Amino acid sequence: MTKRIKRRSDCPISFALDIFGDKWSLLIIRDLMFKEKRTYSEFLISEEKISTNILADRLAKLEDAGLISKFRCLYSLTEKGIDLVPVMVEIIRWSANHDKKTGAPKEFVDRIKHDRENFIAELTMCLSTGR
Amino acid sequence: MTKRIKRRSDCPISFALDIFGDKWSLLIIRDLMFKEKRTYSEFLISEEKISTNILADRLAKLEDAGLISKFRCLYSLTEKGIDLVPVMVEIIRWSANHDKKTGAPKEFVDRIKHDRENFIAELTMCLSTGR
DNA sequence: CTGTATCCTTAGGGATACTG
DNA sequence: CAGTATCCCTAAGGATACAG
Numbered sequence: 001m002t003k004r005i006k007r008r009s010d011c012p013i014s015f016a017l018d019i020f021g022d023k024w025s026l027l028i029i030r031d032l033m034f035k036e037k038r039t040y041s042e043f044l045i046s047e048e049k050i051s052t053n054i055l056a057d058r059l060a061k062l063e064d065a066g067l068i069s070k071f072r073c074l075y076s077l078t079e080k081g082i083d084l085v086p087v088m089v090e091i092i093r094w095s096a097n098h099d100k101k102t103g104a105p106k107e108f109v110d111r112i113k114h115d116r117e118n119f120i121a122e123l124t125m126c127l128s129t130g131r
Numbered sequence: 132m133t134k135r136i137k138r139r140s141d142c143p144i145s146f147a148l149d150i151f152g153d154k155w156s157l158l159i160i161r162d163l164m165f166k167e168k169r170t171y172s173e174f175l176i177s178e179e180k181i182s183t184n185i186l187a188d189r190l191a192k193l194e195d196a197g198l199i200s201k202f203r204c205l206y207s208l209t210e211k212g213i214d215l216v217p218v219m220v221e222i223i224r225w226s227a228n229h230d231k232k233t234g235a236p237k238e239f240v241d242r243i244k245h246d247r248e249n250f251i252a253e254l255t256m257c258l259s260t261g262r
Numbered sequence: 263c264t265g266t267a268t269c270c271t272t273a274g275g276g277a278t279a280c281t282g
Numbered sequence: 283c284a285g286t287a288t289c290c291c292t293a294a295g296g297a298t299a300c301a302g
Contacts, residue, residue: 008154009178012226012233013161013219021154022294023139030144040264047140051296056265066229073264080229087225088144090218095143098197098211102143153274171284182276187285204284 005061019065020084024050024058026091029067029077029084038074136192150196151215155181155189157222160198160208160215169205 008014020026027048031037043055050058059075062068067081095102139145151157158179162168174186181189190206193199198212226233 010232011158011161011178012223012230013157014179015226015230015233016222017154017157021152021157023148023152024295026144026148026152027142030142047142048145049139049296052265052298053267054295057294059265083225083228087218087221090221091147092143094214094218095146097214099143099146101141102146155274180276183278183285184287185275188274190285 005065019067020062022058024048024054025062026088028055028058028062029081030088032068032075032077032081033085033088038076040073040075043075136196150198151193153189155185156193157219159186159189159193160212161219163199163206163208163212164216164219169207171204171206174206 005018007018020029027046027050028043031043031046037043040055040059043059044050044052059068059070062081063070065080066078067084068075069078070076136149138149151160158177158181159174162174162177168174171186171190174190175181175183190199190201193212194201196211197209198215199206200209201207
């Protein structure tokens with residue numbers, strides 16, 4: 001089942017928000033990107049407790065938008081999805097800066113500050129080689 | 132009127148999404164950050180056509196979250212809001228990479244690629260000095 | 263295990279009128 | 283101009299049962 005999205009304007013921020021501007025999509029991306037989750041049931045057991053219908057809906061939308069792909073019940077990030085790594089990294093950095101309770105590991109944030117470019121290249125390569 | 136937000140987990144991505152994970156908040160940030168909008172009526176006339184009740188709701192939430200502040204009916208970004216510049220820049224870069232129709236100016240994207248760090252520092256300074 | 267389907271509640275949102 | 287208030291509708295979301 002495909003889930004089309006309506007476009008509000010030609011603004012690049014608006015374009016991105018039309019795709020992942022909600023409370024759940026980026027959590028699924030996070031689980032694929034940083035937690036090596038790949039199956040439906042693995043996504044279900046996140047700390048935020050997504051419900052089954054919402055999960056199915058977002059998986060379909062993300063697949064339709066070309067951020068993730070599915071092969072025999074295993075989900076993975078596409079190139080377009082992997083290219084969100086810098087966005088995710090900056091969000092994590094922002095949260096680490098402005099929330100004392102956030103679970104972002106200190107070494108992670110320090111590493112970003114220290115050598116952000118290398119980190120992104122490295123992580124992207126690591127992700128694109130499957131596993 | 133203050134608008135509190137419920138927290139879903141201690142994850143930094145989730146923390147950020149709880150604050151600006153919707154279709155409108157980052158558009159208001161965009162208008163403050165890149166379009167020098169500062170008044171209620173200026174926000175209202177965006178291309179995406181936000182309605183009055185939603186605008187009032189998001190302004191209250193963003194103010195409560197400490198991303199924007201209000202002084203005599205003029206809104207501006209706080210330090211916490213200005214610190215979203217790298218996030219916004221990466222979103223714009225991502226959209227420019229994956230959408231042919233996006234309105235992101237070529238020079239803007241090239242400039243990011245060429246010297247991202249300088250760009251951010253410069254823009255942040257420009258924003259923090261008011262105007 | 264991977265989803266669908268259903269029921270129900272709440273939140274988001276559009277339109278428009280109205281107030282200080 | 284800067285919002286509030288109201289009406290009304292749709293989308294989002296939680297719970298849970300069910301199917302392949």
